[in-house]
Amino acid sequence: MDLSRFKECSAAYGAERHRWPEREHPIYDRFADTPEGRAILAEAGRTDRFLDTLELAPPDQRRAGHIGALARPAWRRLGKPAAALAASAAVGFVVGYLQSQGTTDAAVVAQLLLGPQSLQEIGL
Amino acid sequence: MKPPPDDALDHALMMAVGRRDHDAFARLVARHYGWALGFADRMLGTRHEAEDLVQTAFLRVWQGAARWEPNAKVTTWLYRVLHNLCMDQLRARHAKASAPLAGEVVEALADEAPDSEERVSSLQRAVRVRAALDRLPVRQRAALVLCYYEERSQAEAAALLGVSEGALESLLSRGRTTLKKWLRDDLQ
Numbered sequence: 001m002d003l004s005r006f007k008e009c010s011a012a013y014g015a016e017r018h019r020w021p022e023r024e025h026p027i028y029d030r031f032a033d034t035p036e037g038r039a040i041l042a043e044a045g046r047t048d049r050f051l052d053t054l055e056l057a058p059p060d061q062r063r064a065g066h067i068g069a070l071a072r073p074a075w076r077r078l079g080k081p082a083a084a085l086a087a088s089a090a091v092g093f094v095v096g097y098l099q100s101q102g103t104t105d106a107a108v109v110a111q112l113l114l115g116p117q118s119l120q121e122i123g124l
Numbered sequence: 125m126k127p128p129p130d131d132a133l134d135h136a137l138m139m140a141v142g143r144r145d146h147d148a149f150a151r152l153v154a155r156h157y158g159w160a161l162g163f164a165d166r167m168l169g170t171r172h173e174a175e176d177l178v179q180t181a182f183l184r185v186w187q188g189a190a191r192w193e194p195n196a197k198v199t200t201w202l203y204r205v206l207h208n209l210c211m212d213q214l215r216a217r218h219a220k221a222s223a224p225l226a227g228e229v230v231e232a233l234a235d236e237a238p239d240s241e242e243r244v245s246s247l248q249r250a251v252r253v254r255a256a257l258d259r260l261p262v263r264q265r266a267a268l269v270l271c272y273y274e275e276r277s278q279a280e281a282a283a284l285l286g287v288s289e290g291a292l293e294s295l296l297s298r299g300r301t302t303l304k305k306w307l308r309d310d311l312q
Contacts, residue, residue: 012297014272021278021289047304051272053249054257056165060175064157067179068150071186 006031007040015045126275127159127199134198141189149189153182156199159274160206166269167210169258177213181205200280207266207284214262249310256306264299267292 006027013019017028031037128134134155140148160181164174184205192201257265263285270281271292282292 008293008297011300012293014300019272019275044300047300047307048272050249050253050303050307050310051268053246054166054253054273055246055250056162057171059158059161061154061157063175063179064154065150067157067182068153070179070183071149072146 003031003036006037010040010044014048014051015041016048127202128155131197131199135194138189138192138198139194141186142192149182149186152185152198156202157182160202163203163206163269163274164210166257166273167207167266168213169254173213177209178206181209184209200284203270203274203276203280203284207270210266211262218262252307252310253303256303259306260299260302263287264295264302267295268299268303271296 005024009020009024009027013021013024017025017032020028032041134152137148137152137155141152157178160178161171161174164177164181165171168174168177181202185202192198257268260268266285267281270276270284271278276284278289278292282289285292285295287295
């Protein structure tokens with residue numbers, strides 16, 4: 001356990017004990033409060049303080065929301081109103097077509113086409 | 125900003141993401157976006173590039189979640205994805221020899237708090253630190269960002285960089301020595 005190792009660690013990890021590897025804490029404790037150790041830590045501390053001046057602007061959480069939504073299927077990203085509109089148009093098309101063919105029980109046929117689970121999922 | 129500590133929740137979210145649960149993915153992104161952006165921002169030196177890179181990283185998480193090993197920490201895995209993307213981007217930037225926009229973060233901060241002389245001086249120092257970090261060799265910068273700013277353990281940082289802990293110490297030491305030389309006037 002010597003001062004040169006103390007110096008090497010302060011050059012790599014700085015002046016704060018918690019930044020040093022745990023296995024080096026004994027050497028920190030041995031020299032930190034000696035005159036040589038204090039001088040070495042003061043030098044490392046100047047670099048630490050300078051590194052600390054690098055501030056970052058806070059993150060834009062809307063961007064996080066946007067990324068979170070990217071994995072959703074396109075129709076879900078549009079939201080329920082747009083999905084409901086699209087579904088209504090599709091059902092209208094099917095009903096219109098079936099009526100033109102003389103079939104009257106169009107809702108049943110539409111449900112069979114889309115499936116009850118899909119209707120429930122899009123909020124209908 | 126540090127990664128959140130709740131590994132159990134991350135584990136549950138990742139399992140759900142692997143089952144293509146969109147809500148779990150949105151929660152995972154919300155939990156990790158802040159620190160992931162900070163890491164990418166310090167590595168790349170520009171907020172705009174960092175935002176795009178973090179988006180790419182999370183989409184890779186979405187695509188690869190089914191292959192995630194449940195014994196791996198989510199933050200470690202995400203660091204690895206982010207780190208690899210950052211290295212690719214920095215290498216591409218080096219190939220194009222394009223200069224990073226060191227002042228971008230300071231402009232953003234100045235917009236928020238344009239006041240005192242001390243603040244301006246602090247922002248100028250931040251510009252110089254960022255410019256100095258940008259000039260460091262990529263691996264020295266990565267070592268400093270991981271160990272100093274992100275406070276990752278030596279073992280984790282060394283594993284992410286693919287080096288021994290002794291080599292990590294050497295990268296840190298050389299990085300700090302170089303910064304000290306470049307920033308001599310500010311440090312006095």
